[in-house]
Amino acid sequence: MNQPSLENAAHPEKLRRIVIEPLSRVEGHGKVTLLLDEQGHVEQARLHIVEFRAFEKFIQGRPYWEVPVMVQRLCGICPVSHNLAACNALDQVLGAVVTPTAEKMRRLMHYGQILQSHALHFFHLSSPDLLFGFDSDAARRNIVGVAEAFPEIARQGVLLRRFGQEVIRHTAGKRIHGTGSVPGGVNKNLSLAERDELLVDVEQTIAWSRDSVQIVRRLFEQNLGLYRSFATFATSTLGLVRSDGAMDLYDGGLRARDAAGHDLFDHAPYSRYWERITEDVKAWSYMKFPYFKELGAEEGWYRVGPLTRVTQCDFIPTPLAELERREFMAFDEGRAARSTLGFHWARMIEMLHAAESIRDLLHDPDLQGTDLMAKGERQPRGVGVIEAPRGTLIHHYRVDEQDQVVRANLIVSTTHNNQAMNVAIREVARRYLDGRTLTEGLLNHIEVAVRAFDPCLSCATHAVGKMPLAVELLEADGTVADSRRRG
């Protein structure tokens, strides 16, 4: 018998409503609502995006050369990813094939971003749930608790993140608002002094990254039943791969597979992504729902990000990460690689790949090259796609003859994962919450499922006092029956 989808309740007006708003350790303005009947059975579960971010309007009308800096302000979490996707798109507008030095500088910057973002997510945001348990004491289930119980892990998390930030600083020119990458190339190379400074810590970074993979593996071994099944579901997937099938987080062709693992398309050029992907809208969310055209809106949704990339590539082109990928794919007869909590394992494998890639690039003399910019024949349109820390990121621009951006379309990683995250919370609601007295620990299961995707629901706005977590239990008539806040 098919289970109800839990997307739309038949009679929502008769149901109790629980709101988790905003999600803790998830950026910004999202909330989860659960509708329960009188027996506490879950009738509807939705992840909503409650704020509309007019990315495209922000960019349209600007001269194209401002765009790589402006788009960094879309997201305080991964500004480098937006910067690089924009530059890749605008390279095409300039008709430029970037020089080896420019491409390698950008790659180095990108791997720095991947490393620091993944370190933050695992050590700071997810490790408290994973190390202490999803429904352990909430007062301890945080980074301070981790620092008390596992001080070395907490310290390594901070230092890994700092190393990634230093890679970004040396390649982008600044900590934030970097101008290192520009349309047509880069405006700086890596000096020998900068290279040597990064080389001091790179081997330690690789060693810690490798240890981090083992931490997640041990967590799987110790909690196999839970990790195998938690919020797990079959899904189509999308990501970039290199021409030889290798993982490539910076460039490549689009590979998509259906929920059974069969190719839908492979090495498809991303410059015409709209022939493969389109977006649905739903009245209850500001965030769109992308899907594969050939499967339709109902069946064509998919998942992006570390778990997809690690499982979808044919191999990882750095030796330690490839070794770990093989272990991951084989673990528990392949179940870990299909589980939602496998995101954490995959993320750490990618962090290791990023660390190895940084080391390899630092030994590449092209980074000291002086041929930084390229030119070509001007084109009216450019599409840039990279694999950002959270998944596939698409930037698409049309630029007129006066150098003004007249159309912009962005599909960010979290948007690709919109339906997948909704399915994940419905799986959790069905399995852990249905018919039970709801506690903070049980509600945290919902957040654990969402956090596995590491969504970035809003961006960059964070002012003091703006980010409490409120959990409200409302009666069917909207009155608040109970509430809790944590900040």
Place this chain on the structure above:
Amino acid sequence: MTVAPTLVLAVGNPSCGDDAVGPLLADRLLAANLPGVEVLVEFQLQVEHALDLQARERVIFVDACVDAEAPYVERTVVADAGFAHTSHSLLPAQVLETYRRITGSEPPQALLFGVRAHSFELGAGLSPDTESATKAAWPRLLELCGG
């Protein structure tokens, strides 16, 4: 390498309405080139900023603040050992606590200099009220930094 005894950590997104207050005041401090003061600008506070506090005597967090009395507030910040949940960004007290945890020593004296903020729309400039608050706040921030 010696570091400036006072660190100003200004936080905010210049393209998100009143969130620009931190970077805007940081620009003015950088232009003032005050001795003994280092100014860093960030989109948001993160764990690694704890490392920027090392060997400092004092840190001033400059930020937009939605729960401040207009035009600005000065709040002493102490490490918060009890913070339970966070997002991708940290609060100043959490940065101090992270410092304690990773260094095993007490963080420098810390102050939050918060300017009253109202709106945070992408692409918007400062709201009129926050623009006024920023004007009022600047002389005091300069004074705090020894200018």
